[in-house]
Amino acid sequence: MSWSQAVEKTVTGLGYELVDVERSAGGLLRVYIDRVPGKTYPTGGQEFVTVEDCEAVTRQLQYVLEVENVDYARLEVSSPGLDRPLKTAEHYVRFAGQQVQITLKLPFQGRKKYEGLLQAADAGEGWQLVFHDGKVDQVLDFSLDEVREARLVPVLDFKGRRNKAAPAAEPSTPGDAGEETTDGGQEE
Known part of the structure; x- marks a missing residue:
């Protein structure tokens, strides 16, 4: 079995999607994983890859790569990020x-x-x-x-992080603290 087949079999066997693999000349092996939609994971119902997910895949990959005698200097397992690639x-x-x-x-x-x-x-x-x-x-x-x-394209929504229980403070007079609109202008 090739090193790439070993990586794919291990990642998918753990219930994750293998998004991409990079191997550099310096011995770095970088593996990008993602959660499969609709699947339940031991680390919780979060939609995104957690540190615990990466740790679990790293531990298993280290074992498999050693058994398969794959030569690498460093292994990194991470999420594909907010700007994840579309490969398939x-x-x-x-x-x-x-x-x-x-x-x-x-x-x-x-x-x-x-x-x-x-x-x-x-x-x-x-x-x-x-x-x-x-x-x-x-x-x-x-x-x-x-x-x-x-x-x-990453979508960052910081407005959604407000405390839902407490309504946002209203300006004391209209136009006091105009809120930005999506087009960058000021609401009046």
Whole structure:
């Protein structure tokens, strides 16, 4: 069994998804894992990979890689991050409806990078990216073999971290402390 097969078999055997593996010339073996949607994990019902998940996979991989006599200097196991890559057709299906950034292998209309909403193509074959070109919404149809790289666009929502029990403080007079809107302007 090759080292990559050993890694994949171990990660999936523990109930995680193997997102990616990197091996550097300096002996670093980096493994990216994710939780499988709908599966229950011993570390809780969280949606995201925890430190405990990474520790469990690391311990098992160290054992398996030693048994398989795989040469490496350092092993790192981590989550794919908020800007996780989309590598397989299953990833595209799972993250349809979310903002993604794609880089095409060949330029289309003079550019390779596009960012927009990922959707399945209307005809049922391939994918679409709905994006705004500064004037109107555009639709880019593409197939997976045309994509060099695709990643989720991180969505950071700090407003959701407020204490739900206590309502947010209201400004004493209208316009005192205008809140930012999504377009960067001030609410009035």
